[in-house]
Amino acid sequence: MAGMTMKEAQARAARRREITKRLKEQVIGRLMLQLEPDEIADDSPLFGSGLGLDSVDALEIVVAVESEFGVSITDEDMQAFRSINTVVDFIEAKQEEKPV
Amino acid sequence: MSTTYELVRNQAALFDFSSEGRFFIRGEGAAEAVNAVIASDLEAIPELKALNTVVLDEAGAIQAIVWVLKTEDGVWVLCDPDRRKLLGERLVASAMERTAEVDDRTEATLCLAVIGPAAQKIAMAVAGEDVIGIPYLGFEANEQTDALLCRLGYTGEFEFRFIAARERASELRALLLGAGAEHGLEIGEASDLPLLMLEMRSLSQREYIPEGTSPIQAGLHWMIDFRKENYPGHDAMHAQKANPGCKALMLQLETVTPPVGDQAVRIEQQEVGRCVHLAYSPTLGKTIALAYVDAALAWVGVVFDVAGEDARAVSAPLFITKTVASPQ
Numbered sequence: 189m190a191g192m193t194m195k196e197a198q199a200r201a202a203r204r205r206e207i208t209k210r211l212k213e214q215v216i217g218r219l220m221l222q223l224e225p226d227e228i229a230d231d232s233p234l235f236g237s238g239l240g241l242d243s244v245d246a247l248e249i250v251v252a253v254e255s256e257f258g259v260s261i262t263d264e265d266m267q268a269f270r271s272i273n274t275v276v277d278f279i280e281a282k283q284e285e286k287p288v
Numbered sequence: 289m290s291t292t293y294e295l296v297r298n299q300a301a302l303f304d305f306s307s308e309g310r311f312f313i314r315g316e317g318a319a320e321a322v323n324a325v326i327a328s329d330l331e332a333i334p335e336l337k338a339l340n341t342v343v344l345d346e347a348g349a350i351q352a353i354v355w356v357l358k359t360e361d362g363v364w365v366l367c368d369p370d371r372r373k374l375l376g377e378r379l380v381a382s383a384m385e386r387t388a389e390v391d392d393r394t395e396a397t398l399c400l401a402v403i404g405p406a407a408q409k410i411a412m413a414v415a416g417e418d419v420i421g422i423p424y425l426g427f428e429a430n431e432q433t434d435a436l437l438c439r440l441g442y443t444g445e446f447e448f449r450f451i452a453a454r455e456r457a458s459e460l461r462a463l464l465l466g467a468g469a470e471h472g473l474e475i476g477e478a479s480d481l482p483l484l485m486l487e488m489r490s491l492s493q494r495e496y497i498p499e500g501t502s503p504i505q506a507g508l509h510w511m512i513d514f515r516k517e518n519y520p521g522h523d524a525m526h527a528q529k530a531n532p533g534c535k536a537l538m539l540q541l542e543t544v545t546p547p548v549g550d551q552a553v554r555i556e557q558q559e560v561g562r563c564v565h566l567a568y569s570p571t572l573g574k575t576i577a578l579a580y581v582d583a584a585l586a587w588v589g590v591v592f593d594v595a596g597e598d599a600r601a602v603s604a605p606l607f608i609t610k611t612v613a614s615p616q
Contacts, residue, residue, distance in 0.1 A: 189556070189557065189593060189596075190591075190592075190593040190594075190596055190597050190598045190599075191554065191555055191556075191591045191592045191593035191598055191599065192555065192590060192591045192592075193555070193556055194555050194556050194558070197555050197585055197590045197591070197592075198584075198585070200587065200589050200590050201584060201585050201586075201587040201590055203589075204587040204588055204589055204590075205587060208587075222515055223514060224514070224529075226529045226530050227509055227512075227514045227529055228509060228510075229507040229508065229509040229510065230507070230588070230603075231489045231507050231538070231603065231604040231605075232507075232509060232510050233510070233605075236424045236425065237340045237424070237425060237510065238510045239510065240510075267608055267613070270605055270608070270612075271489075271603060271604060271605065273588055273603035273604065274603045274604075274605070276588070276603070277588065277603050280589075
């Protein structure tokens with residue numbers, strides 16, 4: 189049988205939901221968006237047709253991610269900032285790199 | 289890998305979108321008439337800016353995904369070919385209540401699109417240097433080609449659409465193919481576009497959105513203005529946003545041969561969703577799927593069972609395209 193067990197899937201979903209919600213709240217607060225967290229799709233493009241953000245907004249998101257999640261972000265990392273989900277991927281990857 | 293896929297991801301391909309619906313709404317109440325039908329707020333965008341939005345029914349189901357182009361003289365609304373009749377009826381009904389007229393220009397005009405990393409250079413060669421200043425979702429009346437030139441698109445690559453009088457089809461096609469020859473431009477197969485869209489998490493309505501699906505379930509929240517007060521489907525959107533029931537989710541399977549047929553998404557043999565599309569992504573070298581999954585489990589990192597294979601929920605876009613990676 190492939191895939192996770194139900195218990196593993198629920199635990200994974202809960203963890204991801206928590207980080208995603210925190211990130212959306214930070215983005216909304218920092219950029220003063222007239223939105224609620226559940227009004228942003230997780231795969232929403234941050235730029236262009238999605239949230240319609242610009243490069244200045246992107247810097248605000250960098251500051252938000254660094255302060256809220258305690259990870260550092262380089263210029264090269266910015267390519268990961270395409271959607272809420274790709275930013276959460278980045279946060280999770282950075283957190284996994286941290287020594288326990 | 290199909291020729292069209294290769295061209296769109298690496299050079300450019302020319303598509304004829306003339307069969308898509310093209311309406312022009314004019315008159316004092318044109319913007320109001322269109323705004324009454326769509327889920328985004330046309331009043332919130334400036335002229336020469338396009339909106340990608342949805343037309344919903346009262347239950348919040350997607351009726352049509354549309355591009356709306358606001359000009360000084362009126363409003364263009366573009367839609368998939370199979371939504372033309374429905375959208376025309378909705379627009380005409382709205383216009384009749386206001387000072388506006390709906391002109392179905394589908395037969396009178398053509399639409400040619402150049403898509404790919406080289407599309408901007410090709411568009412510049414035929415339409416002039418100003419093309420470089422057209423932002424994504426921007427458009428202009430281009431004098432050099434006597435066409436409405438729009439920068440839209442769903443594939444993550446440059447896409448320039450030329451809308452012009454239908455009798456100019458041969459001339460414009462030859463012009464674009466001539467200018468694009470040095471960039472490898474060839475005519476593309478529109479049937480390859482849904483995969484190119486899906487890799488960027490753009491959804492072809494016909495291929496990926498079952499009838500009755502709402503934009504919240506499809507993850508198309510950005511096509512809605514949640515602060516807008518009056519539009520068909522408003523109440524359903526606000527009722528559904530916290531608990532949509534199911535959500536569209538991108539899955540990735542390690543296999544290069546996609547499982548065939550209608551596939552269930554399972555956890556421990558319990559069905560928690562259905563795949564609406566499975567395809568091989570040449571860029572990733574893996575199978576990708578779009579599935580509608582129980583919202584409680586529809587999160588990136590969860591690994592499902594699809595046809596006995598591990599199917600991991602992944603983030604979109606699935607990769608960074610050449611167009612996005614290159615300096616613009």
